[in-house]
Amino acid sequence: MAAGNVLPRGGVGGSADGIESSVAAALAQASAALAAAGIAGPRAEARLLLAAIIAGGAAAVTGYPERRLSAAEAAAFAALVGRRAAREPLSHILGRREFWSLDFQVSAAVLDPRPDSETLVQAVLEALPDRTRPWRLLDLGTGSGCLLLSLLSELPRAHGLGIDASPEALSLAGANALALGLGPRADFRRLDWNEPGWTAGLIPPADIVIANPPYIPSGEIAALAPEVARFEPRAALDGGGDGLDAYRRLAPALAGLVAAGGFVAFEVGAGQAAAVAAILAASARCLSVPEVRADLAGIARCLLWRRPGEDRRD
Secondary structure (H helix, E strand, O other): OOHHHOOOOOOOOOOOOOOOOEHHHHHHHHHHHHHHOOOOOHHHHHHHHHHOOOOOHHHHHHHOOOOEOOHHHHHHHHHHHHHHHOOOOHHHHHOEEEEOOEEEEOOOOOOOOOHHHHHHHHHHHHHOOOOOOOOEEEEEOOOOOHHHHHHHHHOOOOEEEEEEOOHHHHHHHHHHHHHOOOHHHEEEEEOOOOOOOOOOOOOOOEEEEEEOOOOEOHHHHHHOOHHHHOOOOHHHOEOOOOOOHHHHHHHHHHHHHEEEEEEEEEEOOOOOHHHHHHHHHHHOOOOOOOEEEEOOOOOEEEEEEEOOOOOOOO
């Protein structure tokens, strides 16, 4: 639904006669506009949007409902509400998203970090015998860097390499690493696994290889929520006809990417665990039978394979 069809006369935060409205009135108008646009939790989102543009932020929104918005504040708030009513993701509007209790910068260039992906972070941490060792991590398709950087935040001596085909994503991941104080332990490099010979000896074997590849079947993308189908990068969503193309491309390279004694952790879509396990069993025979980790909804969300051999010592 277009913003112009949901905003009340006079705009959010204003009025038809030009009199500036209060915080409480602006929130009521914005909540109604967002609810009409099909947004779940419209009042909570309206508060976040208003907090982004007024002095004092969230404390001012909750603590001073009688505060009057200036004309400039009302106009800025109306613009943000209009964008959200058009179903632009809240994270894109605010430019940030929380993941693993960390604050990540996000944009339309990367997949929005999702709570389901925390299953992979938890599975990796549970698989490690000692979090204090200097583990070497490799993130295939790093995007915002949320998986790699979340793990580095828990592994104080680990170093990681994130690869991605998108220069914009790599720039954002690098900025996130610096903002989180993890820059010295995180490197990022442009590589595209769709290109022949993409490894070409450029990536040293890692102890931990992680990936959240695109796994949505091409024909199902249009039916996803508008926030995803219209605004997230298709390259980070589109897994081909059956959603499994990326796993087929990655599987043959794993023998050269995971060190002896190391392991691989891949996120998978709902109902894909058995098919992805079969792909790796056929192409990456150096790996064990996978262990399955479910997300909070009970859906098989992460597969973890181990490579036999003595693990690397300090």
